[in-house]
Amino acid sequence: MKPLLEAVGITKEFRGRGRSLDVTALDGVDFSIMPGEVVGIVGESGSGKSTLSRILVGIEKATSGVVNHNDKAVETPADWRALRFDVQYIFQDPYLSLAPHMSVGQSIGDGLEIRGEGTPKERANRVAKTLEMVGLKASDAQSYPAVFSGGQRQRxxxxRALVLNPKVIICDEIVSGLDVSVQAQILNLLVELHRDQGVGIVFVSHDLRVVKYLCQRILVMHRGLIVETNTTENLFSNPQHEYTKHLLSCVPAGLSPSGI
Ligand SMILES: Nc1ncnc2c1ncn2[C@@H]1O[C@H](COP(=O)(O)OP(=O)(O)OP(=O)(O)O)[C@@H](O)[C@H]1O
Ligand SMILES: [Mg+2]
Incomplete structure (x- = not known):
């Protein structure tokens, strides 16, 4: 089986402005995800997790390195569009990622409309079904983001991502701003999506307990490098890198996210 999405030798330099120095956010990183796989990316703040995940969908451009989609280098705008048919990125902050002046139905149906998929009625039906899939009501399509809680907005x-039937969703800290019980609900939703529909997930988090619960394989990032990658089981039972050992030593023993 070939990776659905792959990144090879990715570096990213951010140019400093004024007095701030240049930052090497990624320093030669390789990544891959197989169809239907659930991969975790962990590491402390500033280690490059978001930069890597944004490069994987083309929101950010790598300074050097290649992204491959279905074994082919992604180069042209048409290649990136094709990639986004398969890979959807979900932002950490649902308050910022939903347009306040658009109804929930418009926001969710927007991508379908841009792609010219279906009639307005067919699109409305898909929006309704997807709302129910994420545990909301079909009638919520008429409401505006302001009336929903943080957890509901993240749903x-x-x-919005799932209505497009992606093969992989990249979830960048999508539960970190939420109450622990709401976190558990969203995580369980991700588990169901993977189990019932085979959706692959890249799950970015600094909470190792959450990543352990959800992911089959884990990448550990530290200062722009992937210092270790292993199956979840091996990573926890036999960590190789000093930084991984340090991260594991910070996890309270026996604790799992509340409610799961
Ligand atoms: N647009 C930008 N301009 C300048 N520097 C940036 C930019 N985006 C990220 N960086 C820098 O790149 C490094 C990696 O940042 P990144 O956001 O990828 O880390 P992260 O692992 O996602 O952190 P967090 O856990 O806080 O979300 C950091 O030093 C950050 O300050
Ligand atoms: Mg981040």
Whole structure:
């Protein structure tokens, strides 16, 4: 089996402005995800997790390195569009990622409309089904983001991605701003999506307990490098890198996210 999405030798330099120095956010990183796989990316703040995940969908451009989609280098705008048919990125902050002046139905149906998929009625039906899939009501399509809680908005963001039937969703800290019990609900939703529909997931988090619960394989990032990658089981039972050992030593023993 070939990776659905792959990144090879990715570097990213951010140019400093004024007095701030240049930052090497990524320093030669390789990544891959097989169809239907659930991969975690962990590491402390500033280690490059978001930069890598944004490069994987083309929101950010790598300074050097290649992204491959279905074994082919992604180069042209048409290649990136094709990649986004398969790979959807979900932002951490649902308050920022939903347009306040658009109804939930419009926000979710927007991508379908841009792609010219289906009639307005067919699109409305798909929006309704997707809202139910993420645990909301079909009638919520008429409401505006302001009336929903943080957890509900994150469900709406998920619906926006899922309505497009992606093969992989990249979830960048999508539960970190939420109450622990709401976190558990969203995580369980991701588990169901993977189990029932085979959706692959890249799950970015600094909470190792959450990543352990969800992911089959884990990449550990530290200062722009992937210092270790292993199956979840091996990583926890036999960590190789000093930084991984350090991260594991910070996890309270026996604890799992509340409610799961
Ligand atoms: N647009 C930008 N301009 C300048 N520097 C940036 C930019 N985006 C990220 N960086 C820098 O790149 C490095 C990696 O940042 P990144 O956001 O990828 O880390 P992260 O692992 O996602 O952190 P967090 O856990 O806080 O979300 C950091 O030093 C950050 O300050
Ligand atoms: Mg980040």
């Amino acid at each position: 709406i963001s998920l619906a």
